[in-house]
Amino acid sequence: MRTITSLKGTSFSILLLAALIIVFLPFLVSSYYVGLAIQVFIFTIFAMSLDILVGHTGLPSMGHAAYFGVAAYATGFLCLAGIKNFWVGVILGMGSGGLTAALFGLLAIRAHGPYFMLITLALSQVLWGIAFKWRSLTKGDDGLPGIGRPEIGMGIDLKPDLYFYYFTFAIFLIVLVALFVLLNSPFGYTLRGIRESESRMKALGYNVGLYKYLAFVFAGVFAGTSGVLWVYYCGFVNPSNLGVDQSVKGLLMLILGGSGSFFGPGIGAGIIVLLENIVSGLTERWSLILGIIYVIVIMFFSEGLSSIVKRGH
Amino acid sequence: MAFWIIQTLNGLSFSMLLFLIAAGFTLIFGLMKIINIAHGSFYLLSAYIGLTILRTTDSFLLAVVTSSVAAFVVGVAMQSLFLRRFYMKELQQVLLTFGFVLIIADLCLWVWGGNPMALPKPSLFRGSIWIGNVVFPSYRLLVILVGVIIAVGLWIFQEKTKFGAIVRAGVDDEEMLRGSGINIQRVFAGVFGLGALLAGIGGIIGGPIVGVFPGADLSMLLLALVVVIIGGIGSLKGAFVGSLFVGLVDNFGKALFPELSMFTLFAPMAIVLAIRPTGIFGKMEE
Numbered sequence: 001m002r003t004i005t006s007l008k009g010t011s012f013s014i015l016l017l018a019a020l021i022i023v024f025l026p027f028l029v030s031s032y033y034v035g036l037a038i039q040v041f042i043f044t045i046f047a048m049s050l051d052i053l054v055g056h057t058g059l060p061s062m063g064h065a066a067y068f069g070v071a072a073y074a075t076g077f078l079c080l081a082g083i084k085n086f087w088v089g090v091i092l093g094m095g096s097g098g099l100t101a102a103l104f105g106l107l108a109i110r111a112h113g114p115y116f117m118l119i120t121l122a123l124s125q126v127l128w129g130i131a132f133k134w135r136s137l138t139k140g141d142d143g144l145p146g147i148g149r150p151e152i153g154m155g156i157d158l159k160p161d162l163y164f165y166y167f168t169f170a171i172f173l174i175v176l177v178a179l180f181v182l183l184n185s186p187f188g189y190t191l192r193g194i195r196e197s198e199s200r201m202k203a204l205g206y207n208v209g210l211y212k213y214l215a216f217v218f219a220g221v222f223a224g225t226s227g228v229l230w231v232y233y234c235g236f237v238n239p240s241n242l243g244v245d246q247s248v249k250g251l252l253m254l255i256l257g258g259s260g261s262f263f264g265p266g267i268g269a270g271i272i273v274l275l276e277n278i279v280s281g282l283t284e285r286w287s288l289i290l291g292i293i294y295v296i297v298i299m300f301f302s303e304g305l306s307s308i309v310k311r312g313h
Numbered sequence: 314m315a316f317w318i319i320q321t322l323n324g325l326s327f328s329m330l331l332f333l334i335a336a337g338f339t340l341i342f343g344l345m346k347i348i349n350i351a352h353g354s355f356y357l358l359s360a361y362i363g364l365t366i367l368r369t370t371d372s373f374l375l376a377v378v379t380s381s382v383a384a385f386v387v388g389v390a391m392q393s394l395f396l397r398r399f400y401m402k403e404l405q406q407v408l409l410t411f412g413f414v415l416i417i418a419d420l421c422l423w424v425w426g427g428n429p430m431a432l433p434k435p436s437l438f439r440g441s442i443w444i445g446n447v448v449f450p451s452y453r454l455l456v457i458l459v460g461v462i463i464a465v466g467l468w469i470f471q472e473k474t475k476f477g478a479i480v481r482a483g484v485d486d487e488e489m490l491r492g493s494g495i496n497i498q499r500v501f502a503g504v505f506g507l508g509a510l511l512a513g514i515g516g517i518i519g520g521p522i523v524g525v526f527p528g529a530d531l532s533m534l535l536l537a538l539v540v541v542i543i544g545g546i547g548s549l550k551g552a553f554v555g556s557l558f559v560g561l562v563d564n565f566g567k568a569l570f571p572e573l574s575m576f577t578l579f580a581p582m583a584i585v586l587a588i589r590p591t592g593i594f595g596k597m598e599e
Contacts, residue, residue: 115591118546122538126582132532288416288423292416298399302402302405
């Protein structure tokens with residue numbers, strides 16, 4: 001049975017090494033890579049939030065970008081209305097992500113397997129359609145530009161990428177700890193029980209529907225957090241942040257890194273962010289190349305990179 | 314009165330276009346449980362190919378045949394070369410089809426550019442017809458007619474032919490079907506191709522009404538998703554009723570409450586999901 005690894009031995013030393021590299025990274029590489037690292041943090045949060053559903057509860061959500069995008073749009077509107085305080089933004093973002101998930105969860109959670117995938121996909125694509133067509137509010141496909149970095153007071157200026165890097169890292173750590181506690185609590189064990197056998201958990205007297213629903217809402221809240229960070233980082237949000245492209249990207253990260261594991265989402269997010277940036281820097285036809293890469297990844301690596309390492313042993 | 318007649322006919326012609334796309338989607342899902350995100354890409358590809366043929370030969374019939382055959386070939390290739398290896402691994406299949414969305418969309422952008430284009434109507438149907446005291450474009454009536462003919466054809470195919478019986482048996486119990494000596498992979502490839510063919514016909518028939526543009530693939534996918542969720546996934550009858558419903562609601566929504574038209578899709582879908590999660594004609598999950 002796959003569970004979250006307890007942090008002992010090698011895992012702990014890997015973590016320590018990773019923390020050291022992260023802290024000193026801005027002094028080792030150029031600012032371009034600092035930007036990439038920020039993106040990796042943000043998408044790791046996104047992938048981890050999706051993994052609550054996919055890896056831990058066994059719910060293959062196809063519409064996870066909805067909560068990321070709703071939070072990004074909500075924070076974007078707030079910012080363009082002149083309210084730049086980070087704490088207001090992040091509470092609004094997490095709240096709107098969670099509320100959207102609470103609404104969609106009511107409609108989707110009763111369905112199973114491919115039906116669940118279909119419904120989550122449809123719900124998120126409807127949001128995409130609204131953002132795409134409601135030009136007076138969302139500027140449609142052009143997206144909302146000019147969303148600045150937030151203010152957090154305390155004399156810290158988040159405009160330079162360097163400071164925003166450490167800021168994102170701090171938020172990332174908070175989310176990491178929160179998720180670690182959540183998924184290693186009795187609640188987390190119940191979710192994995194549901195993943196292994198829903199009927200058995202029902203027979204044991206667990207309110208399976210309620211647990212699944214709560215996991216769905218939690219996942220939405222954390223996805224919202226990543227959406228807020230994203231819009232503050234790149235200052236821009238457009239309908240593709242809500243749509244199937246982004247949802248699929250999250251799933252690919254989990255497939256590549258291995259879902260239901262502690263390091264998986266981070267590894268997957270790192271690979272996908274790097275790939276996207278490298279490919280889009282090389283050629284104008286990056287979307288075509290990415291499509292081909294996606295197909296290759298699924299055809300040959302769909303059991304996750306970690307499975308290849310295991311096969312090697 | 315004229316307003317209601319025109320809007321109803323407009324809605325019906327859009328409904329029939331939706332049916333062509335949703336029927337293929339629902340057939341594929343019903344048999345193989347594949348959520349084909351690339352379904353709208355067949356629309357896109359077929360409409361663009363049709364556009365090129367119409368510009369060079371001006372023969373609408375040739376354009377219909379070529380572009381829908383192209384969609385069929387791409388569909389069969391997708392199933393038998395790629396998706397086949399991931400039978401009943403829904404997540405892998407969905408992600409694979411998304412890879413094809415990116416590939417087809419970018420190839421189309423490369424070849425045909427990013428400007429929205431409308432396909433020319435066939436020369437016989439460029440005019441209008443008087444219905445009582447209402448003038449209505451004859452092409453839209455043709456679309457309604459084609460949609461009804463294909464719906465009837467699909468019904469006959471599914472209920473009266475041997476291949477249709479095999480497909481129905483596969484939907485109910487795919488293992489038994491295998492056991493009775495049917496080459497299931499050929500059935501899968503055939504049904505996937507048929508679904509792609511239908512979306513392809515949708516692309517060439519819908520091109521003169523809806524047009525073709527980057528993003529048309531995902532827009533059409535969204536409409537197909539709403540249709541099958543309302544009508545019930547896996548059911549042709551559901552796809553037909555769902556298409557009628559969505560086409561008419563969408564059209565009247567746009568005409569009567571333009572500022573709310575974004576929600577005319579969402580609201581009915583949410584209501585259906587809340588009351589009957591499997592859609593109007595969907596089977597209850599086991």
